[in-house]
Amino acid sequence: MGFKVGLLGLGTVGAGVAQILLDATGRSPLLQSLELYRVGARSLDKPRPVEIPREQLTTDLQSIVTDPNVDIVVEVIGGLEPARSLMLEAIRHRKHVVTANKAAIARFGPELFDAAKQAGVYLMLEAAVGGGIPIIQPLKQSLGGDRLNGITGIINGTTNYILSRMTAEGADFGDVLADAQRLGYAEADPTADVDGLDAADKIAILASLAFGGRIKREAVHTEGIRNITATDITYADKLGFAIKLLAIARRQGPAVSLRVHPTLVPHSHPLARVDGAFNAIFVEGQPIGQVMFFGPGAGSGPTASAVVSDVLNVAAAMQAMGERATPVINPMLACSHSDFCPIASLDDLETRFYVRFLTSDRPGTIGHIGSCFGNRLVSLESLVQTEVNGDEAQVVVVTHAVREGDFRAALADIHASDAIRSVASVLRVI
């Protein structure tokens, strides 16, 4: 029995997928049951790293998702439309869909999964988070016996690359970004990456799987890395921390807290050493404790590896299902939840903070800052006056875990007084 794959997109990821499908040697024997049947792209004439016979190639993607011979549609064109409509159309034509499109899944997940459920087909998305890192299926299958409490990920390669270089070179954000763009590590419009939006898409997807409920994309509190300075990286390092853009989803009572922000990570934490374009996802659960998945967060080959693993899983499930009239879906591959997760308020979050003040070098300043925090029940782990230039001083404070609302109130009090000149930066600490 053979399965026919219709591939939408022949760019970075699509070409990688085609390369694997066209060369099964040394890979899963199941690959031999797959046929790369039709391929869609915008241009028929572009040179490609993989040779596709001209008669298989089309610019008419609609004709692929409606082709009665196609069993599995792989969507790797990216973007919201026409990706969403093509996936919906494929599903309506009872084709299984494999996608790498985190933006579309984070926004249209409920619509797409409802459609898939109704049609009795699989909608798979291993490649949407963490590039080549196996994380979606492990969450569905391997950690099915666990009560998950938190997911903490470095899931955007561009920002991790930039922060790693800023750390290694003591360089500033703007310079490293420009260089990263030159080298192809950052896009011409870097917004989705550096402002945390891409990581927010991904943590919404992970949280949905980990906590068994749908997530509204807007529920993810998102801060990017544009304001991170070489100064903060240096101070953090002295205090024993690396600065990473973390995407965090945690159970918080009956609700889930969801956020993406630059974070101080203790050097001893496994995530602190995930550098460059690598990604890692750290999962906490009961009874497993802590596990981490580490690997290449993007790139043609790694992402294609994840896409193909989904295709193989679907093919295996189809094979096991045989020629049955009514499809039966394997619950370890499907996402069946339909309720939305309640979202915790950021104010109720308990976390540690790092804050750097610029102050005038006047007696009493430290005492005043300390008592503003104390009045709001914000207990401090350290408070250090670290550097003095002329009449200016810097005061770096690290708090114990406190309610975010209390911390913000204390900051407002400090602001309102004239004890400080400015708050140079506020970062959370894990």
Next chain:
Amino acid sequence: MGFKVGLLGLGTVGAGVAQILLDATGRSPLLQSLELYRVGARSLDKPRPVEIPREQLTTDLQSIVTDPNVDIVVEVIGGLEPARSLMLEAIRHRKHVVTANKAAIARFGPELFDAAKQAGVYLMLEAAVGGGIPIIQPLKQSLGGDRLNGITGIINGTTNYILSRMTAEGADFGDVLADAQRLGYAEADPTADVDGLDAADKIAILASLAFGGRIKREAVHTEGIRNITATDITYADKLGFAIKLLAIARRQGPAVSLRVHPTLVPHSHPLARVDGAFNAIFVEGQPIGQVMFFGPGAGSGPTASAVVSDVLNVAAAMQAMGERATPVINPMLACSHSDFCPIASLDDLETRFYVRFLTSDRPGTIGHIGSCFGNRLVSLESLVQTEVNGDEAQVVVVTHAVREGDFRAALADIHASDAIRSVASVLRVI
């Protein structure tokens, strides 16, 4: 539709499994389709961390594996017999089997998998390697599109704990072992762990999955950590390496090389920072590049998490299969290969070496050592005379990647001359 689980063993892992099965809240909804039906142990009266109704408990394990109501047998009694016979009997009675027993699988895998194939049932072993770390299913499923080239694992928690403490404290093997035994990190008879036998069982299993062929357990070249000294750890550290007991399986031409030995790991390698009782498995493949799975390598909860994930996968596959007369096996869960992997000779292995000589502090020694290596085409990365006590010196050599056979020949030449007093240690380097 409900599935009945027969649990063989209610020790460390068995009790953990029972705890998960008896408390489904917050875990995979599929758990609700599972019933802990019967439990077997040696003693009916031992106090247990989990309450099992007396009528479910039996010492007659045979009656569980032949019980017509049992769908899935979980084998967590350990050891070779009666574990092997019970699993075979369960399979013959068309029950799916989930086991954590690396010793039995590494030795009787072919017999057990043949029986499972013939009976049309699953034989699952996620917990046999890496405790709670998802690695078996990711190898079968997530990396199915990859051509795997190598697996390098820290897959024995006891030895990693001992080496980590030796490193942190500058302590000697014997002292740390005794303390680890006192604290329950090492068994009274530590042979299986410290001599590398447990890691060898596990790498045989991983290699079989990664390279799609059966592995003869005897094919794993195995060296333990008894001879590692605080001195070597210190020298290695100065040279930029941690010493870890690695289990390594690599493609070597058309064959596979399999070995367990203490190894110098560069501080920059992700495995160098896997400390204490944690395990990690580093996988290299094309096109994925490098991925690493990190987590707790043993313990009641983590290991039970892995066992339960297998039970869930089997239940999901049974559910998807429905009430069919002839069972159809999902190839992503089964191990279908039946040929044995050809095994490479250790002599043909290309690897780097670290060697420490004790010599008399005589002029010409270093030159002589250097030329013995040179004559055998062993090229050196560094050669340092590191310490002199009275008339004794130590010479530490790190080679480039060389044929192991050539290196051994050079060592024999050096031995045969009177240039050195002894070879204090020989370790491989990755």
